[in-house]
Amino acid sequence: MRPTLLRHLGRRALPRVALAASLATVANPAQGKTALEHLRAAPKPHFRKGHTLLPLSRWGWTMPFDVRVELCEQWxxxxxxxxxxADGVAAKLDDSNSDESKLCALAAADPKRYPLCVLLDRPCGSKAFQDEAPEDTWCHDADGKLIDDKREWSTEAPDSVFEKAGQLSVEPLKKILAKAPLALVLNGGEYGLNVxxxxxxxxERDPKVRTTKGERDWFDYLxxxxxxxxxxxxxxxxxxxxxGLYVYYHTFATDRNRYGDWWTWAYDYKDLRKISDLPSSSVYYRHFNDGWTGGNDMLTQALNSVAQQLQFGDALSYNWMNAGWTRSDDPTKDxxxxxxxxxxxKCYYTAGMIGGCAGYFAYPKGGFAGDQGDEPPHWLQQMIVLSRAHALFSHLEEFLRNGNLLSGPDxxxxxxxxxxYEFPTGDPAARVLVRKHRERHEWLVTAWAAGGEDRDVKVTVPELGEVVVKARASGSVYRARVENATPVLTLVDEDGELPTRGL
Structure with a gap:
């Protein structure tokens, strides 16, 4: 049986106990570990000293102070x-005992070790902001009335509305910046103009919108x-x-051309690439996809976005990641x-990812503080796994920054x-991606058994030739070169689940 990642996440075997002891345990149940204790018990990833990959980040409810510091220092x-x-920031920063003040002190003292990340306030989504917006912010019918008596953002809303939103958003940032530098600002989007x-x-019922649109198609216009x-x-x-870096959620379009009216739920990357410092796609486990395999799998979605980005020379990305959250009573589906x-x-990093945001969208029972149980909760395991992939590619960064993702034959x-942007293996559940170094004849070959069972697969790479690689569930990353007209491959992550062990 193939070992699971739990063996590397601090899982302990249950001790054998006598009946009396077991009864005592029922009467006085032992406490599980906190998130901090789980992190400290887990094997740490090894990052290359001096790497310049971007810091990882997180989207979700606020975690305890010490957990945030641990994730920054070690992961x-x-x-x-x-x-x-938002508005309440100033008062917290003036309190030297507040978490916010302590975090800024760490970032100010050592910004490289403690790169600070904030979530941008989004005033466009607030009722107070909308109440003060001019009337031409909203769609109106031919009689000048709100359509269906509802506020719907107009494509022709005046620029002054968004200039004001920008001013309101940065006021709290300036207060933070007065205390410490900001490495990363995340804008969660999902406000303003709809799809x-x-x-x-x-x-279609707004005369001003129809007139301004003219003969342009809706997708291009919107x-x-x-x-x-x-x-x-x-x-x-x-x-x-x-x-600092600014990342917007998100620059689309993972579903491009997947079905006939895909465009009605998306925008064009050629336009949205202007509103984020890096491309950023969101692909969440079984959220409008089939998961690891199937006709609408996650990697095919991700590579759909990557292909659009590469048209414009946008070779590196910062993406929104998730391996599931509670949505039903069946965790095997969630x-x-x-x-x-x-x-x-590992495949996504090979495709040019240099950092990402770990999202979790269901408040866990008991929250993020206190007892998390004897095994790490899934939300924390996801963050650990993302960290391990990130650490691996800190050792391979030159292939990301000074290499090209190969298009493949299809x-x-x-x-x-x-x-x-992948190489066919003859097996839809085994995926292979390849990057080539720009300055020397060396390749990075990543093989993934998306179907779960490890297997050997064969691919043919231009200039390198035909190679056989082991596709593992946890992925396999090889460095490849040619010696005496023969491909020579070296497995980088010998321990697939602890990929920086030995590096």
Whole structure:
């Protein structure tokens, strides 16, 4: 039986106890571990000294202070400020005993060791902001009335609305910046202009929208409008924090050409690439996909986005990641295998990922503090797995920053005008991606057994030749070169589940 990642996450065998002892345990149940204790018990990843991959981040409810510090010091995560950077920030920063003040003190003293990350406030989503917005922010019918008596953001809303939103968003950032530098600002999006699938029928009834759109197709028109409305916000953040990174959720479009009306739920990457410092796609386990395998699998979605990004020379990305969260009473459907999650991540990093945000979207029973049980909760295991993939590619960073993802011989399964960016194995549940170094004849070959069972697969790579690689559930990453006209492969991650062991 193939070992699971739990053996590397601090799982302990249950001791054999006498009946009296077991009864005593029932009467006085032993406490499980906290998140901090689970992290400290787990084997730490080994990062290459001096690497320049971006810090990882997290989206979700605020964790305890000591957990945030531990994730930053040992696991490659940015120092999480916690919650949205909103109006109440100033009072907390003035309190030297507050978590916010202590976090800023760490970042100010050593910004490289403690890169600070904040979640941007999103005033466009607040009722107070909307109540003060001018009337032409919203869609109206030919009689000048709100359509169906509801506020729907107009594609022609005045720029002043978004300039004000940008000003309000950066005011708290400036207060933080007065205390410490900001390495990363995350904008969770999901406000303002909607997609056609939700608001199209309203826009079609607005004479101003129809007139301005003219003969342009809706997808092109809406994508340009969304980018135009977001630009004042990113401009305000960049002006306030010119040395930090700004990542917007998200730049689309994983579902491009997958089905006929895919465009009604998306925008065009060529426009949204302007509103984030790096491309950022979101692919969450079994969230509008089939998981690791199937006709709508996660890696095919990810590579669909990558193919669009590479059209514009955008070779590196920062993505929104998740291996499942509680959505039903069946955890076997809600959560993905963590070994296969690691293999998936190794593929995504090979495709140009240099960091990501670990999202979790269901508040766990008991919260994030206190007793988390004898085994690490899935939300924490996901963060550990992402960290291990990140650490592995800190040792392979030159292939990301000074290498090219090879297109492979086929076109993408859905976007047939773009390359697949993978190499066929003859097995749909075994995936292989390849990068080539720009300055020397060396390749990075990543093989993943998405179906779960480890297997040998054969691929043919231009200039390198035909090679056989072991596709593992946890992924296998090889360095390859040619010696005496023969391909020579070296497995980098000998322990697939602890990939930096020995590096």
């Amino acid at each position: 490659g995560y940015a120092l999480e400020f916690g919650g949205y950077a 056609f699938g939700f608001a199209g029928k309203t826009w 994508s340009a409008a969304k980018a135009r409305q977001e630009l004042p916000i990113i401009d305000a953040v960049r002006k306030a924090n010119p040395d 959560f993905g295998d963590l070994d296969r999650y690691l293999g998936y991540l 076109q993408h399964r859905w976007s047939k005008d773009l390359p697949a």
